[in-house]
Amino acid sequence: MESTKVVFTDNVHGEVQLFSDEIKAGKMNLSMTGGKLAVLHTEVSPEFEGRGFARLLLDQLVSYARENHVKIVPYCAYVNAQFRRRPAEYEDVWSKE
Numbered sequence: 749m750e751s752t753k754v755v756f757t758d759n760v761h762g763e764v765q766l767f768s769d770e771i772k773a774g775k776m777n778l779s780m781t782g783g784k785l786a787v788l789h790t791e792v793s794p795e796f797e798g799r800g801f802a803r804l805l806l807d808q809l810v811s812y813a814r815e816n817h818v819k820i821v822p823y824c825a826y827v828n829a830q831f832r833r834r835p836a837e838y839e840d841v842w843s844k845e
Contacts, residue, residue: 750801752808756780764808766792766801774801776809776824784843785809785818790826802826810841819843 749769756762756778764776774792778785787809792801806827813820821843822828831838 754812764805766805776805784821786821787824787827790824813841
């Protein structure tokens, strides 16, 4: 079973973490600055690729941003591509700086 959570190690740096049967399967590196959530990198372990796990990470990221009223700066190539493919879906959380 898969589970995701957002974890900050301090007030600035954090991760969206994805676990599959209690094994860390993927993560997104985050940085919170000026009330904006920068997504720096998305990574899924090779043995878990092709299962839609990057999308699960993205869904958790967007939920977190909506719940905490912050905008996402998509520096990560994956997140940037998803935002550009479906701009209307992410309009409320996308910081287009």
